[in-house]
Amino acid sequence: MDDDEERLTALYDLHAGVLRRYVTHLTGDGAGADDIVQETLLRAWRTPRILAQEPATTRAWMITVARHIVIDEVRSARHRHEHPVAELPERAGDDETDRLFDALLIEDALAGLDDGHRSVIVAAYYRGRSTAQVAAELGIPEGTVKSRMHYGLRALRLALQERGVTR
Structure with missing residues (x-):
């Protein structure tokens, strides 16, 4: 195993379980959580300054990134499933x-x-x-x-x- 592969494996071993539980808790979707964890780990891997920090700081950063990915997913899914209607609703609700x-x-x-x-x-x-x-x-x-x-x-x-x- 080369050095990059070892570092990626170590990153996964340290943080993937916690990230998966957190994202599954947020979304209720275990399969979707795997995709979000993979994307989060990839973003961390592409940000060397994050990997150079303490593991707790790296984990906090990754949890924030995962949360933002979940929010983006929710918002984009809502956007994709919008259907035009003849009349506007009486009152638009706030985004909760x-x-x-x-x-x-x-x-x-x-x-x-x-x-x-x-x-x-x-x-x-x-x-x-x-x-x-x-x-x-x-x-x-x-x-x-x-x-x-x-x-x-x-x-x-x-x-x-x-x-x-x-x-």
């Missing part, structure tokens, strides 16, 4: 694609947190509970709720950054 992918990305990042941090964040942000209500609901002191919230949000921020979400 970005919101949907953001929600999936956050869900995936939350799943990577430990149960204590995740339960506090979900109770406070998704259920609208106050610190006292979260403490009572989970049977833990308010100080623990605040601490878990602080460290949980920090871990969530890092998880999102690893997935290519930047401030």
Whole structure:
């Protein structure tokens, strides 16, 4: 095996599994996910500066690229299947694609947190509970709720950054 082939194999071994799971989660299509993973790895291979970075940085870049490819695929499929109609619809709806992918990305990042941090964040942000209500609901002191919230949000921020979400 030559050097290029070894580097490509190493790139695939390091990142393909994670990319495939992520894209399958986004699309629900395992066969389509393989195509997107292949395209993502090809783009990484064609960008030497990406390959020279730390594996975590390379993975974050590839997750962002894969997400953009998925978005492009969704948008192009929608465009190809448009049919002309005699009358315009009364009101055009907003494109919810970005919101949907953001929600999936956050869900995936939350799943990577430990149960204590995740339960506090979900109770406070998704259920609208106050610190006292979260403490009572989970049977833990308010100080623990605040601490878990602080460290949980920090871990969530890092998880999102690893997935290519930047401030």
